[in-house]
Amino acid sequence: EGKMARAYLGLGSNMGDKYENIHRAINMLREHGKIKVLKISSWYETEPVGYQDQDWFVNVVLQIDTSLEPYPLLEYCHWIEERLKRERKIRWGPRTIDVDILLYEDYVSDEEKLILPHPRMTERAFVMVPLYEIAPDLKIKGEPIGQIVRRLKGEKIRIVP
Numbered sequence: 774e775g776k777m778a779r780a781y782l783g784l785g786s787n788m789g790d791k792y793e794n795i796h797r798a799i800n801m802l803r804e805h806g807k808i809k810v811l812k813i814s815s816w817y818e819t820e821p822v823g824y825q826d827q828d829w830f831v832n833v834v835l836q837i838d839t840s841l842e843p844y845p846l847l848e849y850c851h852w853i854e855e856r857l858k859r860e861r862k863i864r865w866g867p868r869t870i871d872v873d874i875l876l877y878e879d880y881v882s883d884e885e886k887l888i889l890p891h892p893r894m895t896e897r898a899f900v901m902v903p904l905y906e907i908a909p910d911l912k913i914k915g916e917p918i919g920q921i922v923r924r925l926k927g928e929k930i931r932i933v934p
């Protein structure tokens with residue numbers, strides 16, 4: 774069994790049955806023998822950023838341990854997106870499911886196929902609020918996550934009761 778690495782994944786859906794899509798993606802992650810899902814954030818309904826006139830998203834963040842290296846983990850995330858029939862018509866447009874690697878250990882990488890930490894995550898309340906909920910003591914590039922979240926006040930997200 775390879776050494777386990779700690780990683781955080783961001784899941785989002787704003788098409789079809791958003792809850793079912795997220796639920797199925799989580800199950801596919803659980804089913805992988807080299808991925809252990811440790812924590813799942815609350816489920817958040819979030820205002821779309823980037824491309825305004827689309828439906829609100831449902832977002833969750835997962836804490837996992839995995840013996841997969843970053844690229845094989847990324848490949849599996851893409852496989853899950855394909856399986857859930859991701860229609861990627863407009864680059865920033867609606868999508869069945871997004872499975873993003875937010876953090877992988879304390880890796881920093883700028884390769885265009887896999888940028889770590891995820892390049893836009895610290896400006897996104899739909900990522901930072903769920904991440905803070907499950908890992909309040911995290912630091913991202915040395916900055917305590919609570920500090921980052923406080924800067925993001927005001928973005929519209931609400932926890933699904």
Ligand SMILES: Nc1nc2nc(S)n(CCO)c2c(=O)[nH]1
Pocket residue numbers: 784785786819820821822823824830832865866871873899
């Ligand atoms: N609220 C919200 N806005 C988004 N814009 C994009 S692109 N995405 C896809 C994730 O990169 C999202 C999202 O998951 N949630």
